[in-house]
Amino acid sequence: MTRNPDLRIFAKARPGALPMPGNRDISALAKPNVLDRWNDDGAGIRAIASGDNVITMFGAIGEDYWSDSGITAKKVTAQLRAIGDRPVEVQINSPGGDMFEGIAIYNVLREHPQDITVKVMGMAASAASIIAMAGNTVEIGAASFIMIHNCWVLAIGNRHDMAETASFLAPFDQAMADLYAQRTGSDVADVQKWMDAETFMSGSMAIERGFADAMLSADQVTTDEDTKAADRHVNELRAMELSLVASGHTRTEARARINKIKGTPGAALEPATTPGAGGTALVGALRGLLATATA
Known part of the structure; x- marks a missing residue:
């Protein structure tokens, strides 16, 4: 198993911040089938224009070995510091990645004193869907998707290790369900069913269920x-x-x-x-x- 870095770096958090894991030999990741879906529906989608108050999240959440890049809480913190006390736009097209890094980024964004507008350009799946919920306003493309699911891990060990892993993950799944429910106004039980089913929501469905607020105009998006x-x-x-x-x-x-x-x-x-x-x-x-x- 891969050691997850200690993400408990926030002394203060606004109400609604998610719990942070400590040092654990567990990584919660995007599933291979989600990467396949992003290949079909999200790859190459980018924004047409951006400004000096825009943070782009195009790619994997967390340090990414294969592209020598990745979107991390450390990088987002530095970008927010450079933007300063101004409203921020966050553009997302991501299949997810490390769920715990996504939680850390969500908490970092929640700490920003000004409004945050999230624009889902192609896909906000898995860990990226958590990040999207940090927006005061969430806009989504008609052909874009928000995908939610339970923490998915690769773990090795005996039945006691597996039981411990399940016990460790349960409060994170509950916290995510509570967050989605609070953001959308849906019942927690309904949200948990959607998470269990690994639900992909199109732009119109995401708005109908409260995961997004408005449709993103098509002329703001391009595919390279x-x-x-x-x-x-x-x-x-x-x-x-x-x-x-x-x-x-x-x-x-x-x-x-x-x-x-x-x-x-x-x-x-x-x-x-x-x-x-x-x-x-x-x-x-x-x-x-x-x-x-x-x-």
């Missing part, structure tokens, strides 16, 4: 084909890593095996034209690796 190809490629690597870990490998082992096929050990994502680094050949090789690993 080069960015879309890069997004989809790196998501194949993320999904393959998670699948290999689920089959019994450590994350270090999974990354080493993928990098061996990728041909660029320890490297971040290379352009698809780099030999051995991209395209259908890599994807096919990785899927063959997974089939062998799980046989």
Whole structure:
């Protein structure tokens, strides 16, 4: 299991802040099928224009090994500090990532003294949906999605370890359900059913259920084909890593095996034209690796 950094860094929090995990050998992550959905519906979507008070969250939540980037509470804190005491716009197109890092970012945004407008440009799934709830106003594209689910983890151990993990995660699922219910005005029981079902909500459904307030005009969004190809490629690597870990490998082992096929050990994502680094050949090789690993 991967050690989650100690995120208990906020001495003060406005009402509605979520609980923070301490040092645990657990990471709550986006599921591989969510990455696949983002490949189809969210990859490459970006805003047409931005300003000096805009924070963009395009990609994975948390430190991201495969793109040498990622959206973290530390980075968001620095951006808010640079913006200062002004209203903030947060643009999101993310399949999620580390749920606990998403909680930390939510708490950071809730601490900002001015209004925050969240714009869901393509997808706010998993951890990114938590971040979206920090907005005083949430706008969403007609073809965009908000997705909510329970904490999903990769954990190793015996039944006692699994019971301890389940016990540890329960209050986070409850806190998220309470947060969604407070934001939407829905019953907590209904929200929990939506989380259990891993619910994707389109723009109109998100507004109907109170997860968003208004529709984002189509002329504020564009799709960049080069960015879309890069997004989809790196998501194949993320999904393959998670699948290999689920089959019994450590994350270090999974990354080493993928990098061996990728041909660029320890490297971040290379352009698809780099030999051995991209395209259908890599994807096919990785899927063959997974089939062998799980046989």
